[in-house]
Amino acid sequence: MDLAALDLDKSLRLYPLTFLEEGEEVTVGRPDIDSYGLFPVDAAALLRRLEAGDSPNEAARWFGEEYGEQVDILEFLEVLDEYEMLVPEGEQVAEAKAVRWQRLGTALFSPPAWVLYALLIGAGIAAMVLDRHVAPRYQNIFFTSSSLVALTLGNVIGQAPWILLHEGAHAVAGRRLGLNSTLRIGRRFYYLVFVTSLDGLVAVPRRKRYLPMLAGILVDLLVACALTLAAIPLVRQPGAAGLIGRLFLAMAFGTLMRFAWQFYFFLRTDLYFLATTVLGCNDLQTVARQTLQNRFWSLLGRRERLVDPEGWTPRDRSVARWYVWLMVAGYTLMTALLVIAVIPTAVRITELAVHKLVADPTPLNVTDTCVFLVLNFGELAIAGVLAIRGWQRRGGRATRAAVAEEIAG
Template identity: 30%
Template sequence: MTSTIVDTAVVRLHPLHIGDVEDGVCEVGRADTGVFVELPVEGVDLIRWIGDALPLGEVRRRFVERYGGEPDLADFLDGIASCGFVREAAGVESSAGEAAAPGQAAGGEPPRRGLALLANLPQRRVAWLLTPPMMVAYLAAWLAVPAMLLWQPTLRPAPADAFLLDRVLANALAVAAIAWTLVLLHEMAHAVAVRALGVTGRLSLSRRLWFMVAQTEMSGVRSVPRRRRYAPYLAGLTWDLLLMAGCLGLQLAGFGGRPIRTVAYTLTLSVVYQFLVFMRTDMYYVLGNWLRLGDLMGDTRRWLANLANRLVGRPPRHDLSGVPDREIRIIRWYAPVYLLGSLAVTAALLALTLPAMIKMVGLALTGLGAPVDGVAFWDGLGFVTLVALQLTTFGWIVVTERRAAA
């Protein structure tokens, strides 16, 4: 939308959260949609004046009086409308010369992907989960797991624990069922912690590099102070460690069979994965919150693209003038971690995972040549079908995300 500004026009906004000033910018956004942007103090003043339902002529006058220059209200309104912040724009004309009707949003609201989790769960029912006594229990789990693994080496998970059953298909299905059950419980922990803060998370499928993952979108927590965001960011990891402490405790008590070891092994992989900060893992968001950053990974990719262009004598592709100098300095340290980590994961996939997968698919295809009434045929068919389903789902996620970004 390209707007034509009329001084008597009044723009009404949805309820917006405006955070504290940090490094000259404030987080502004809607907790109900999870859309947040960083604005300088000048933009925040415009938001406040527009939010007070002042005529745009008065908004312009106040801005000139305070900052000594004319604001580009048309461009600013287009920007906040594209974020879904505008509820009604009476008297603001679009480029086609049509005024936005009362009650009609002047900009499209960004779609939210995924399934809303626990949206009807009252906050008071789960607020106790973030009380100080519970925090002590969570800290105990974080300390207990490494302590038990150091104290009793026989408890340490090993690759052999991934083989729960002897048949290839049966083992793949069993391990996949365990892994995805644990993933969903991990995401539910995030969702419960988010509800304890009064906002709602949304569950969706996504990818991290070459891995298909479930994720809980919880950008609504940006409407609470930074110190309170650690609980929902760390909720999934904390739940994993609580479960892992239980598995290790059962093994110490003599009740640790192969299924318990398989669960502990799967949880170990999940915990390690969450510390890979070169992907959008739980600890990546903890790091971003601690360092008071906006879109660290997105800005890093754009910075690297500009660097690549400069190396070949081309102009930069992205304008990073709006990124604070402090964040640019952090990006220079984070960029090698991002690059080397991504390359290491890709190399490990090509050198370790892919050959093993090719071998298993080969064995499965060999089984397809066996008699139809035999176990080998159905084992092979089932495994090939499972792999095809995973690859198809991953491809669908890639296409969907690229379309959304276009």
């Protein structure tokens, strides 16, 4: 938008905006495109004047009278344009579309639904405690010995629908509040994950954010309990019925392991976002990482590499002082597990597959072994590709920033 051509004595058109005041900051944004920014209370008040129909010059005069300070209104308009809050000349503002699945979200998290969820979880936990045949244990993952591929499909691919259900619960819980959501594939260290984006949560009061954040964990518990209960009449049966029962228990155990994975806060899990919301943080992970980088570069005397802490919120800065050590400990543990568990397990899996291939090189065994290896190592390969692409994008952005700085200089 050409701000230089604006008539500052005429009212501007703004897109429909949301305002959420929390302490000394106000979250303002466009929910239709999930563009949000943090504004000081006085800046948000100035924005409200523009939204109410004041011209930029009128709003600037009001600001000076109200707060006793002068405001650079053109600079303020540049900020609004950066967040795409100003309607360009001649553009029509479309009516906001209704968010799909909002009624479904309301029904799934209604009081009767919560009663059913409580009964299912209670029954599932009771079954796990009272019946040793369906108790969660790592042996459950070896539900068959007839095929390596079948074993992998049950334990890896078999988790896919439950993972999507987990992410779908986040999305539906958010859409219940009228928020848009997107689903993408991401990476957490050397894990491949599905990620649901609910950017609009920043404009929702904190007490309403907890359910969308915890909905996935709730689904994990419901799935684990439902699979356990479904396995009870099958697991002692011979033949296909028993195999299905053991498969249910394998998937239930995998789901419980994903529930335990939520406690890896440093991987930005659901519980991490819950904790940062309760603590009142804005971007704790980034601030903690930059704090660690600053300490590292300070030790090396490379002060030109330090990140300016002016962009950190006081709360993030305070919590990051102790959270940074939790993050370091977590990554150290994950790296140690990679060395002492993941890599040796991968080597052992490869040895078993090669041994089976050498001992009985029939076409069926060759196919079984090759598919088994692809399924087991495919996730790590994809995570590696995503990591490389992420580093390339960051490197490209850094190069462009350096070129722009050189041109500006």
